[in-house]
Each structure stands twice: as structure tokens, then as C-alpha cells.
Amino acid sequence: xPLRSPIEYKALWExxxxxxxxxxxxxxxxxxxxxxxxxxxxxxxxxxxxxxxVRRGARPAFKGYRGYPFTLCTSVNEEVVHGLPSERRLxxxxxxxxxxxxxVDGYYGDxxxxxxxxxxxxxxxxxxxxxxxxxxxGIAQAVAGHYLTDISHAVxxxxxxxxxxxxxxxxxxxxxKALHEEPQIPNFGPQGHGxxxxxxxxxxxxxxxxxxxxxxxxxxxxxxxxxxxRSLSAHFEHTVAITENGPEILxxxxxxxxx
Ligand code: MF3
Ligand code: CO
Numbered sequence: 486x487p488l489r490s491p492i493e494y495k496a497l498w499e500x501x502x503x504x505x506x507x508x509x510x511x512x513x514x515x516x517x518x519x520x521x522x523x524x525x526x527x528x529x530x531x532x533x534x535x536x537x538x539v540r541r542g543a544r545p546a547f548k549g550y551r552g553y554p555f556t557l558c559t560s561v562n563e564e565v566v567h568g569l570p571s572e573r574r575l576x577x578x579x580x581x582x583x584x585x586x587x588x589v590d591g592y593y594g595d596x597x598x599x600x601x602x603x604x605x606x607x608x609x610x611x612x613x614x615x616x617x618x619x620x621x622x623g624i625a626q627a628v629a630g631h632y633l634t635d636i637s638h639a640v641x642x643x644x645x646x647x648x649x650x651x652x653x654x655x656x657x658x659x660x661x662k663a664l665h666e667e668p669q670i671p672n673f674g675p676q677g678h679g680x681x682x683x684x685x686x687x688x689x690x691x692x693x694x695x696x697x698x699x700x701x702x703x704x705x706x707x708x709x710x711x712x713x714x715r716s717l718s719a720h721f722e723h724t725v726a727i728t729e730n731g732p733e734i735l736x737x738x739x740x741x742x743x744x
Contacts, residue, residue, distance in 0.1 A: 492659060492667045494685035499592065500726045500735075503687055506543065507594030507724045507735035512583070513537045513585055515738055517557075518600050518699060523577045527559035531570035531582065538587050546586025546593050546664050553708065558584035558597075565652055565693050565710040565718040566597075569727045577603030580613065582720040586664055593664050595689045596736035597722035598744050601604050608696060609717055612649060616694040616719040617744060619643040619651075623690045627725050627732040633668055633679030640692045641673040650699035652718070655710070657691045660724055684729050691722035 495503065516537060517530055523612055535556040538545055545556035553567075560568030560582040568582070582599035599613050622643040627634040634651060636657075644651045657670030672692045687731070695701075697716030704730060712718050721744065726733045737743035 488525050490667055492680060492686065493661050494683065495661055495726075496685070496686055499661065500687060502590050502592035503594060503724065503726070504735045506589040506592050507596065508594045508737070508739060509538065509541055509543050510585050510587045510594040511736040511743060512738045513587070514583055514596055516599050517583050518598065521573070521575060521581055521600055521602055522585070523575055523603050525575050526571070527561070527568070527575070528570040530559060531555050531557045532577065539564060542680055542706035543587040543589045546588050546595065550664060551605060557583070558702060558711070559663050560584070560718070562717055563711045563715040565695065565712055566655060566720055567708045567710055569706060569708055570621055575602045578605050580605055580609050580717060580719060582718075584720065584722065591662060593660050593662070594724050594736060595660055595664060595722060597691060597720045599719040599721060600658060608712055611695050612694065612717055612719050615644060615647045615649055616692055619692045619694060620690060620721040620723060623692065624725055624732050624734065627682060627688060627690065628696060629682055629684050629727055629729065632677050632681050633670065634674050635676045636690060637671045639675045644692065644694050650695050652693035652695060652701055654697055654701055655693055656687050657722070660689045682727050684727055686727045687724065687735070688727070689722055689724050691720065691724070693718060695721045
């Protein structure tokens with residue numbers, strides 16, 4: 486989607502607010518990971534997520550965003566992102582991406598994890614591992630003085646050197662008083678381009694990785710994105726602040742647990 490506003494640099498108190506929303510998102514995703522057992526319906530997870538956010542004084546960030554009808558995105562197996570919660574029951578061997586956003590005091594946090602439901606194939610588990618590592622390769626480049634696409638390049642390099650492919654039609658994004666702010670963050674491309682990274686930027690970095698082709702199609706429901714060849718797909722996301730002391734991952738739990 487075209488975004489044409491300037492980059493919003495955040496004051497420390499604003500990073501703190503984004504941090505509160507982000508911490509809650511992380512805690513909810515970690516709880517959802519425990520709930521995601523064989524036999525559970527993806528709509529049960531959506532209700533669980535919404536109840537948890539509301540109980541903690543937050544609002545779901547995705548519900549109503551461009552007409553999205555749920556709190557949570559649940560993308561199973563070949564579904565890349567934006568899978569709609571439904572009566573579908575999880576089965577042993579599925580991989581499940583959970584994407585969640587929250588608003589606390591007017592500021593957004595956004596994160597995603599992909600989890601194994603029961604035991605999964607060796608290929609599936611390698612896909613999860615490589616996608617999580619690619620996120621952290623990207624985060625390691627989220628340093629003041631680097632260029633934006635240093636993040637993009639690091640993600641692509643890790644993914645492709647492991648024989649997988651990076652989804653190109655969706656990007657990461659700035660985040661703050663809106664879910665999607667400038668800059669857009671592609672997960673591929675040459676390093677050394679885009680704006681210089683500076684303290685006060687807060688970025689949602691979110692590689693989506695397919696086991697087969699990088700091409701994606703959108704289903705009839707107008708939301709669910711699937712890999713064109715129906716190969717498995719994984720997604721990990723963190724909300725990250727660029728500080729004087731390097732990248733600070735905001736989507737971690739109170740006790741410091743992340744992914
Ligand atoms: N993490 C995704 C994003 O940043 C989730 C958006 S889902 C939507 O774009 F429903 F809100 F669009
Ligand atoms: Co996002």
C-alpha cells in the first residue's frame with residue numbers, strides 16, 4: 486500500500502508507550518502458542534486473543550483495519566499471512582502463523598510468530614528456524630547510521646542461502662500512532678539504500694518466507710494470501726526501536742521472553 490507521510494521520529498516517552506503495547510502483544514502470542522494444540526479451532530484462538538487484550542486494557546489493532554473482521558490473523562501451512570480465523574481445527578503437523586497487534590494509549594505494537602502444532606516435518610521445522618533467524622539478521626542491521634535496506638538485504642541473504650524464498654508483495658513498516666507508518670521495509674534487495682536509520686525510529690520487521698516460489702496469490706475471501714505453489718510459508722515479526730545503544734526489541738514479555 487502506498488504510504489506518503491514523513492517518517493515519525495519518536496520521543497523516548499513515545500517509545501515507552503509503543504513498548505507497553507508491544508509487551509502485551511508478546512505476552513498474548515506466547516500464551517496463544519500454548520493454546521495452539523491439535524483440535525483447537527483458529528476462531529477459538531481469535532476469541533482468546535481479543536479477551537486477553539481487552540482484559541489488559543488494550544484494543545485490537547487489526548479489527549476494522551481496512552475492514553479486517555478479526556483480532557488475530559491465523560495462517561496455516563501454505564497460507565502466508567492474513568489467514569482468517571474459522572471453524573478449522575488445527576491438526577498435528579500443521580504450522581500456524583499468528584499475527585497480532587494491540588493499541589495502548591493511542592500507540593501500536595505488532596508482532597507475529599509461526600509455531601509447530603505437535604510434531605512437524607523436518608522441512609517445516611527448518612523453515613521456521615530459518616525464518617526466525619532471518620528476522621534476527623534483519624534486526625541486527627537496525628542500527629543508527631546503517632541504511633534501511635541493510636535490513637532487507639540481510640533478511641534475503643539468510644533466507645536464500647538456506648534454499649528458501651522471500652515473499653516480495655508484503656513489507657515491514659514503521660509503527661507508532663498508526664499501525665503502518667513510513668518507511669516501508671522490503672525483505673529483499675541490495676543494501677545501502679533508503680533512509681539512514683536514526684534513533685527514534687520504530688520499525689516492525691517481518692520476513693515472510695516460502696519453502697518454494699516467492700510468488701503469492703490472494704484467495705476469494707480477499708484476505709488470505711497463499712504461496713502460489715502451495716508450499717509451506719512462515720512469518721516472524723518484532724516491533725523494534727532504534728536507540729543510541731542499538732536495536733531494542735519491544736515485543737518481548739515482561740520476563741524477557743521472545744522468539
Ligand atoms: N502484521 C500485519 C501488518 O503489519 C498485520 C496486518 S493485518 C490487517 O500488516 F488485518 F490488519 F491488515
Ligand atoms: Co506488521
